[in-house]
Amino acid sequence: MKGNLDRLSHWLKENKITEVECLISDLSGIARGKISPTNKFLNEQGMRLPESVLLQTVTGDYVDDDIYYELLDAADIDMHCRPDQDAVFIVPWASEPTAQVIHDTYDKQGNAIELSPRNLLKKVLSLYTARGWKPIVAPEMEFYLTQRSPDPDYPLKPPVGRSGRQETGRQSYSIEATNEFDPLFEDMYDWSEAQGLDLDTLIHEEGTAQMEINFRHGAALSLADQIIIFKRTMREAALKHDVSATFMAKPMTGEPGSAMHVHQSVVDLETGESVFSNPDGSMSELFMHHIGGLQKYIPETLPLFAPNVNSFRRFLPDTSAPVNVEWGEENRTVGLRVPDSDPQNRRVENRLAGADANPYLALAASLLCGYAGMVEGVEPSAAVVGRGYERRNLRLPLTLEAALECMEQSDMAKKYLGERFTKGFVAVKRVEHENYKQVISSWEREFLLFSV
Known part of the structure; x- marks a missing residue:
C-alpha cells in the first residue's frame, strides 16, 4: 500500500x-x-x-x-x-x-x-471520465456569525461588531455591515491564501450577520477538500475574534437558512468545450437531460443535500429557500437556477443543498443526478417563468424521515451509490434522528408545561 x-x-x-x-x-x-x-x-x-x-x-x-x-x-x-x-x-x-x-x-x-464520502465522489467523477466528460463546479457557502454561547438551551444572538453594536434588520449585500467584522475576515482571507483556497467574493447575505463566501470554479474533488478546510478555517478565525461561525442550515429562529449553492457544468475532456451548448450557442440536449436528471433524482437523494433534522427547517413555508426541483433561467425562486451566461459557461445552479451538508456527498449527489439524466435521456419539465415558490408539482420530501425512506427505496441510489453506502448512510441518519426525538425542546416546555 x-x-x-x-x-x-x-x-x-x-x-x-x-x-x-x-x-x-x-x-x-x-x-x-x-x-x-x-x-x-x-x-x-x-x-x-x-x-x-x-x-x-x-x-x-x-x-x-x-x-x-x-x-x-x-x-x-x-x-x-x-x-x-x-x-x-x-x-x-x-x-x-x-x-x-x-x-x-x-x-x-x-x-x-465504499462508505468513504471522498471515495464516493471519486466514484461519481469516474463515471464522467468514462464518458469523456469533466464536471466543473463552483460552490457558494453561506454561514452565520454569532455570539459565543456555552449553553445550547439558549438561542443564538448576533455578535457585536467594530461599532460596539449588534446588527439589526436585514442587510443584504451591505458593505458597511460586512466591514463590521473586517479584522476577522482579514484573518480568514490571509489564512485561506496561505492554504491555497480558491476563494472569490465575500458578501453579506439576507440574515442578521449571515455571510456568503464564493469559490472559484474548478475540479469537484479539489473544491470539496477546500470546503472541508474552509469550514475549519472560518471557525478558527471566528474564535480568534471571540465570536462563533456556524454552518448549521437554520441556526436562528426567524432568520433565513444557510445553503451551499452548487454551480455545475460539464466540458468535453479532450476539447474543453462545454457539452451544455450547441455550436450555435443554444442549450444542448445533454444540458436539458442534465436538468431532467436533477429533477428526477434529487428527491431520491435529498438526505445527501439535507442530512439533518435542522436541514429541513430551511424548507419551511415562507422561507427564502425553494422547496421544489423546478428550473428556470435567472430565477432564484426555483431549486435549479440557470444563470445568464455565454455558451461556454452555461451551467445550472443547484440551490437545494444546505451549508451543513457533507461537501463530498452533496457534490457527488448533485453531479450524479445530472449524470443519470444525461445517460438516461431524462426530459425536464417546462421552465418556470416568474415566481416559483408555490409550485407544487415537483416538491421535495418535507421531513428527514420521509427523505430517508425515499433514499432507502431508490433503485438509482443503490445502483450508483452502492447498496452498502446507501444502507450505511440511511442507518446513521436514522440513529441521529432517534437521538433527536429523545430531547425535550424549549417549545414544549414553554407551551405545554402548565397548559395541558
Missing part, C-alpha cells in the same frame, strides 16, 4: 512542518483522524483508523448491531488511510508549524472503502 511521497516529503521539510494532522471525512463531514509527528507520518506513510469511524453519528453513537455487523467486520478492523499529495494544507493558526493532510481510505487488499 505504500507509495512514493517524495513530493509531500519535500513540501513538509521546505515548510519546516513538525506535526501533521491526518484527516478523513466521516458521513457527516466531521474531520476525524490522528495528529502525528512529521517523521512518524513519513515513515508510516499514512495511518490506520477503525472502519467503524465511518458509521459514527454526530452524537458519537453507532448504528444498530444488526446493520453494523452486516456492513463492517465483526472484529472492528482498521482501514488503511493514505495521504493524497494534492490535498495538503498548512495550518496557519497553529502555534507550531503544522500541516493538515486529507487521506483516502482502503481495506487491507487495497480496495477503496
Whole structure:
C-alpha cells in the first residue's frame, strides 16, 4: 500500500512542518483522524483508523448491531488511510508549524472503502471520465456569525461588531455591515491564501450577520477538500475574534437558512468545450437531460443535500429557500437556477443543498443526478417563468424521515451509490434522528408545561 511521497516529503521539510494532522471525512463531514509527528507520518506513510469511524453519528453513537455487523467486520478492523499529495494544507493558526493532510481510505487488499464520502465522489467523477466528460463546479457557502454561547438551551444572538453594536434588520449585500467584522475576515482571507483556497467574493447575505463566501470554479474533488478546510478555517478565525461561525442550515429562529449553492457544468475532456451548448450557442440536449436528471433524482437523494433534522427547517413555508426541483433561467425562486451566461459557461445552479451538508456527498449527489439524466435521456419539465415558490408539482420530501425512506427505496441510489453506502448512510441518519426525538425542546416546555 505504500507509495512514493517524495513530493509531500519535500513540501513538509521546505515548510519546516513538525506535526501533521491526518484527516478523513466521516458521513457527516466531521474531520476525524490522528495528529502525528512529521517523521512518524513519513515513515508510516499514512495511518490506520477503525472502519467503524465511518458509521459514527454526530452524537458519537453507532448504528444498530444488526446493520453494523452486516456492513463492517465483526472484529472492528482498521482501514488503511493514505495521504493524497494534492490535498495538503498548512495550518496557519497553529502555534507550531503544522500541516493538515486529507487521506483516502482502503481495506487491507487495497480496495477503496465504499462508505468513504471522498471515495464516493471519486466514484461519481469516474463515471464522467468514462464518458469523456469533466464536471466543473463552483460552490457558494453561506454561514452565520454569532455570539459565543456555552449553553445550547439558549438561542443564538448576533455578535457585536467594530461599532460596539449588534446588527439589526436585514442587510443584504451591505458593505458597511460586512466591514463590521473586517479584522476577522482579514484573518480568514490571509489564512485561506496561505492554504491555497480558491476563494472569490465575500458578501453579506439576507440574515442578521449571515455571510456568503464564493469559490472559484474548478475540479469537484479539489473544491470539496477546500470546503472541508474552509469550514475549519472560518471557525478558527471566528474564535480568534471571540465570536462563533456556524454552518448549521437554520441556526436562528426567524432568520433565513444557510445553503451551499452548487454551480455545475460539464466540458468535453479532450476539447474543453462545454457539452451544455450547441455550436450555435443554444442549450444542448445533454444540458436539458442534465436538468431532467436533477429533477428526477434529487428527491431520491435529498438526505445527501439535507442530512439533518435542522436541514429541513430551511424548507419551511415562507422561507427564502425553494422547496421544489423546478428550473428556470435567472430565477432564484426555483431549486435549479440557470444563470445568464455565454455558451461556454452555461451551467445550472443547484440551490437545494444546505451549508451543513457533507461537501463530498452533496457534490457527488448533485453531479450524479445530472449524470443519470444525461445517460438516461431524462426530459425536464417546462421552465418556470416568474415566481416559483408555490409550485407544487415537483416538491421535495418535507421531513428527514420521509427523505430517508425515499433514499432507502431508490433503485438509482443503490445502483450508483452502492447498496452498502446507501444502507450505511440511511442507518446513521436514522440513529441521529432517534437521538433527536429523545430531547425535550424549549417549545414544549414553554407551551405545554402548565397548559395541558
